[in-house]
Amino acid sequence: MFAGCRAPTHWCDVHLLVPWIDGGETGLDDSAPLRERHHTQVHHGFRVERRPDGRRHSHRPDGTGTTTPAALVPAA
Template sequence: MGDDALAAGGLPTLRTVEPHVAARIDLDDPDDLDDPATGRNAATLGSGAVLSAARARWPACDGTVSRVVVGPDGVPLDLGREHRLADRHLRRAVELRDGGCVFTGCAAPTWWADVHHLVHRIDGGQTSLQNPALLCERHHTQVHHGFRVERRPDGRWHTWRPDGSQITTPAALVPAA
């Protein structure tokens, strides 16, 4: 498309999607992303045409870039910032990881939970497997009113009240021998 057509803003929208270029670039070897030749890290367009990753980035210079990171099984795991809501594949990955509401002491199952952005989108949060937490409706509301959940590097979840105190559950009782 010509620059004039793009600048005019009068291009058609089809099924709520504005004109765009979709290019798939595998990130197996990020050292070659600027290589002008096709081959490793070549981009595949939606039409099936293959071009260099560097050439595929040219239209993105002035456009919106939508990153979609795909796992080894072909399932999208990271939808970048263009997508606000987790799709069914990302939701399933979060369900498998979290197992239910992650708010301390809650046992709500996955089907009662929302996928909550830990870093809100307005603050630069991504729709990715690293950013969400499953929260039941009650705890999702509480998190938007001052409570906070955080996943530690070891994968364990912790919850804090608005005053900064941590919510804990009592240790399991061990029967006397």
């Protein structure tokens, strides 16, 4: 998810953090659920990265950003 977004996952599309054409893996470790608005922003200069601790960090085009407060784990 985009850091700070609380949209339910059923409103989201899956976005690959590193596209497979650039060597990314198609899987949960390389994906983020993004609602339509945030998915569009990612394709227009915003970035989302997954940190080693599982938290995601969103970067604005100017380089500033926010981090999710806790690791997001898929529901069982």
